[in-house]
Amino acid sequence: MDKTLDSNQPNKLHKLFSHLNIPSFIRQEFYQESVRKNEFSLWFICAIIFVIEAFNMARVLLWSTSKLSSLNNRIYFGMYILLIVIGAIWLLVRRPLKRASALHQWAVQFSLTTLMLLWHLALNTYDLYRDPHAGTAVLTTALLALSLLIQAPFWCSILQHVIIYVLFLFIMAPLMDTGSILNMTISFVVAMSVSLAHAHHICIVLQQQKQIVQMNDTLRQLVQQDPLTGLLNRAAVEYRAEQLLQNSERARTATGLTLFMMDLDGFKEVNDRFGHPCGDFVLVETANTLRSVFTMAVGMGRIGGDEFSVLYDRPLTEETALALGNTLLKQLKDIHWQGHPMEIGCSIGICICTQPNYPYQQLYAETDQMLYQAKKNGKGRCCIRKLDTPAPEQTEQE
Incomplete structure (x- = not known):
């Protein structure tokens, strides 16, 4: 005792x-x-x-x-x-x-x-x-x-x-x-x-x-994050892009930005063959691959079921943007599920915008069109467009 x-x-x-x-x-x-x-x-x-x-x-x-x-x-x-x-x-x-x-x-x-x-x-x-x-x-x-x-x-x-x-x-x-x-x-x-x-x-x-x-910061992150992949959600990507495009302090020195949009090819077949746990695994691995490839990106998000986007705060050269896209296509093929190679394909649309005040919705529509073009051309490839003139709406207002 x-x-x-x-x-x-x-x-x-x-x-x-x-x-x-x-x-x-x-x-x-x-x-x-x-x-x-x-x-x-x-x-x-x-x-x-x-x-x-x-x-x-x-x-x-x-x-x-x-x-x-x-x-x-x-x-x-x-x-x-x-x-x-x-x-x-x-x-x-x-x-x-x-x-x-x-x-x-x-x-x-x-x-x-x-x-x-x-x-x-x-x-x-x-x-x-x-x-x-x-x-x-x-x-x-x-x-x-x-x-x-x-x-x-x-x-x-x-x-x-x-x-x-x-x-x-x-x-x-x-x-x-x-x-x-x-x-x-x-x-x-x-x-x-x-x-x-x-x-x-x-x-x-x-x-x-x-x-x-700390709780507010955590809640803010949860609101902005996709719960499965930990990437930004659609609204957060859009907000970040608009801030970059409309920030008056940045606009004096900024030269534009670059937007990538990716859509996994054949993702529905993966779910149908291996089940949704495998599909979730593929999405998480895709997010990890994006992080390893696009190391200098200022925004990276999951904007749909199997759709992703990556944002750079400057206009990349066409050679750099295509090289990044092709690196992603190669690394996605390395994803395996329980010993089975997934052979994940991906279509990529890229827009390089050199106009700081370009409207995000217009930029998004142009990039989505490039993504559609990549799918139309046979999937598993990149399509790129350079936007070096003001958006049509801006031209009309001027």
């Missing part, structure tokens, strides 16, 4: 430590979110500092009978100026700091808040030194306010609170009774818990946002 408990202990510790670490895939987003949130909080904190400390300085200079002649007033006055300087440092560095990385920006923010905590610790210590019944409201308020307003990674928050607590025990605790020390200890625990809970909540939110983005 004892051995079982001992063996479970490392697992529990590992689980605890895992909860106190920011997952690597959201670490950058965590720091960016922390910088954004902390910047707003520091603006708010600095505004409060300037108002309150200006009032305190006026109280010393205008309403105190001894003004700066007493040591006590000079100490308080110096402390007020010091906190204003800390706030002013933030206002001076925040704009040039924006050029730094999110991690460096956060480090500066966190350092300034730590200085603010140390300032409140020092002021509260002096209050207790002067009056043992002064209480710890100054430090307690600062602890809770910064734990709510400032966002930090788990271990940094723990380290900050532990260091301030140790300093509290050495500096302030000797001036306090046991009950006050206990209350202050509880305040530290609560402040640290709030800070850790806040960081944990942000991590969960960021992970959920990341998962939603």
Whole structure:
């Protein structure tokens, strides 16, 4: 029984430590979110500092009978100026700091808040030194306010609170009774818990946002993909081609594109002889062959039952286009199903368009006509056309 408990202990510790670490895939987003949130909080904190400390300085200079002649007033006055300087440092560095990385920006923010905590610790210590019944409201308020307003990674928050607590025990605790020390200890625990809970909540939110983005990307791919072959579907091919043809930024340097359309010859006989599982296998192998042949294509899709298309974002030479088509015809003959050569044939229509603004539907119709011509000429061959003049509709409009 004892051995079982001992063996479970490392697992529990590992689980605890895992909860106190920011997952690597959201670490950058965590720091960016922390910088954004902390910047707003520091603006708010600095505004409060300037108002309150200006009032305190006026109280010393205008309403105190001894003004700066007493040591006590000079100490308080110096402390007020010091906190204003800390706030002013933030206002001076925040704009040039924006050029730094999110991690460096956060480090500066966190350092300034730590200085603010140390300032409140020092002021509260002096209050207790002067009056043992002064209480710890100054430090307690600062602890809770910064734990709510400032966002930090788990271990940094723990380290900050532990260091301030140790300093509290050495500096302030000797001036306090046991009950006050206990209350202050509880305040530290609560402040640290709030800070850790806040960081944990942000991590969960960021992970959920990341998962939603990944799910949306996956769904977008599923919507665009043919489920059997993994190629683009008909609508996705059309959309990609239209984007290439109509993109005004690209149109200034683009010289057109090339569209291939393929139709397997005798695919119905394959299904009838070997069954639909064999037919699906042939379609998948055809898709893999397309990927191996048309390595530089920007779009590749299954646009019908046994029809495929390949898109290049530039006009190929007729020699290159025919060479690619003939390579495909040869490699398709290597497809085997359970030891049986399929001897897959294919007819290919090719259009090389040198007009960037050519309408896709017109380009598709011209390429489909070349595919029909290839089938009419005996199948298992390529027919090619070069479109180097504007489409008829464009000519009429001009």
